[in-house]
Amino acid sequence: MTSPWRPIGQKYHLSHGGLDETLVGGQSFAWTSLPDNIWTGVITRSVVELRWKEGQLCWRHAGGEAITEESILDYLWLDDTYTRAVDELPWRTDSVLKNAIQGFPGLRILRQPLDEVLLVFLLSSAKSIPQIRQLCRKIHKLLGEDLGGENYAFPGWPSLSALSESDARALGMGYRAKYLVGTAGFLQERPGFLENIREKPYEEAHKLLMELPGVGPKVADCVLLFGGEKTEAFPIDTWILQSLQKQYGMRGWTVGQMREFARIHFGSHAGLAQQFLFSQQRNLGKREPVIAKKSNNVLSNRE
DNA sequence: CCTCAGGTAAGAG
DNA sequence: CTCTTACCTGAG
Numbered sequence: 001m002t003s004p005w006r007p008i009g010q011k012y013h014l015s016h017g018g019l020d021e022t023l024v025g026g027q028s029f030a031w032t033s034l035p036d037n038i039w040t041g042v043i044t045r046s047v048v049e050l051r052w053k054e055g056q057l058c059w060r061h062a063g064g065e066a067i068t069e070e071s072i073l074d075y076l077w078l079d080d081t082y083t084r085a086v087d088e089l090p091w092r093t094d095s096v097l098k099n100a101i102q103g104f105p106g107l108r109i110l111r112q113p114l115d116e117v118l119l120v121f122l123l124s125s126a127k128s129i130p131q132i133r134q135l136c137r138k139i140h141k142l143l144g145e146d147l148g149g150e151n152y153a154f155p156g157w158p159s160l161s162a163l164s165e166s167d168a169r170a171l172g173m174g175y176r177a178k179y180l181v182g183t184a185g186f187l188q189e190r191p192g193f194l195e196n197i198r199e200k201p202y203e204e205a206h207k208l209l210m211e212l213p214g215v216g217p218k219v220a221d222c223v224l225l226f227g228g229e230k231t232e233a234f235p236i237d238t239w240i241l242q243s244l245q246k247q248y249g250m251r252g253w254t255v256g257q258m259r260e261f262a263r264i265h266f267g268s269h270a271g272l273a274q275q276f277l278f279s280q281q282r283n284l285g286k287r288e289p290v291i292a293k294k295s296n297n298v299l300s301n302r303e
Numbered sequence: 304c305c306t307c308a309g310g311t312a313a314g315a316g
Numbered sequence: 317c318t319c320t321t322a323c324c325t326g327a328g
Contacts, residue, residue: 026309125310131326132309174324179311216311237309254318278309 005051005058008069009078016052018106021279022076023050027226028110029120029133043067043075044113045145045153064147077108085231085269094265096247097273100280109225109275115194116154117227118212121219122183123176138171157194160184179214186212202230217255225271234262234270243281 016037023031023039031041037052040062047063059072073079091098101107119139124132143155143162161184168177187193197205205228209220221235236244236255244250244258253261266273 121309126308126323127310127325128308128327169324172325174326175311175322176324178323214311218310222309235309239309256317 001063002049003061005060006069007056008059008072009057009076012078012106013083014052014057014106015104018104018108019050019052019057021104021107021283022110025107025279026129026282027222027275028112029129029136030112030116040151042147042151042153043071045147046071047147047149047151048072063149063151064145064153075111077111082108085272088267088269089273090265090267096243097266097276100276103283104276104279107276107279109231109272111229112227113154114198114223114227115157118183118194118209118215118223119154119157119160119180121222121226122179122212122214123173124219124222125176125214135172142171157184157187161188176214182213183215197224198228202232205230206233217259221271225274231269231271232263232267234259234266234274236262237278239278239281240274243277247277247281 019039020033023041024033028041030043031039033039039050041048041050042064045065046061046067048067049060049062051058051060059069061067086101089097089101091101120132120136123135127135137152139160140152140154141150143159144152145155147153160180163171163181163184165177165181168180171177173180193208197208200208202224205224206217206220209215209223210217215223218235218237221233224230225233225235234240236258241255241258244253244261250258250261262270262274
């Protein structure tokens with residue numbers, strides 16, 4: 001059933017850390033990190049495993065529909081346009097960004113299906129990454145196609161529209177339940193709405209997405225960046241807010257001013273810059289300094 | 304028991 | 317257009 005490992009993307013710049021951030025760092029919730037530098041995930045209706053071994057990325061099919069190497073390359077943005085996009089970022093004059101790029105070599109934006117990404121980020125508000133992952137899995141398992149090995153496909157919005165608000169609340173969505181029901185109903189009345197989004201220029205697509213209940217500026221940007229191939233989209237979440245405030249000295253700036261800054265400073269691939277800064281900010285202080293921890297214990301013993 | 308977490312929507316100034 | 321606040325729920 002499982003196909004043999006095949007090398008992929010030999011000619012492109014990759015690293016284990018960059019890959020891990022890409023797959024399980026928060027832009028997708030379809031991947032799981034396994035021991036031995038292996039990740040397993042679902043690409044549309046195919047279960048795929050990736051492995052990092054001796055500086056080489058390999059993949060194999062592990063369930064569901066067959067999938068081509070070409071599809072994997074596209075999904076992982078393994079082509080020359082990525083290399084060019086990174087080079088076009090203003091790292092030459094921006095040492096913060098340069099630092100972030102060097103910290104996560106080969107970090108990229110996945111090209112995920114837009115409808116699937118919309119569900120994920122519609123449910124993401126005020127939730128942690130593990131919570132979002134768990135909630136999405138629950139929905140996929142309930143309504144999505146069984147791909148074997150506890151993997152399930154995204155059900156599609158027509159299936160999601162079968163959920164009532166109380167169904168959705170029973171799944172643990174809380175106040176996000178009305179977003180899901182509202183958006184599912186909206187899409188049912190407007191066939192082709194999501195398909196159209198991809199073809200529109202960024203500004204228009206962003207405006208259109210915000211017509212959906214529960215989709216504000218941040219979620220719309222996430223959907224366009226991760227599911228709409230709009231690399232100029234610059235989602236401003238709490239992490240990016242911190243990065244801009246602390247590393248770029250933008251305390252007191254409004255979110256609107258920050259969006260404007262990002263457009264001008266980072267340019268047509270601002271979203272890619274965002275991903276590097278996001279990963280950098282989120283991983284600050286994640287390395288456990290053992291010695292520092294010891295001294296903390298001493299201090300905390302006083303009463 | 305209390306606070307807070309990948310935000311959005313609604314209302315006020 | 318900026319600023320506040322409520323909104324569900326579960327984890328720390």
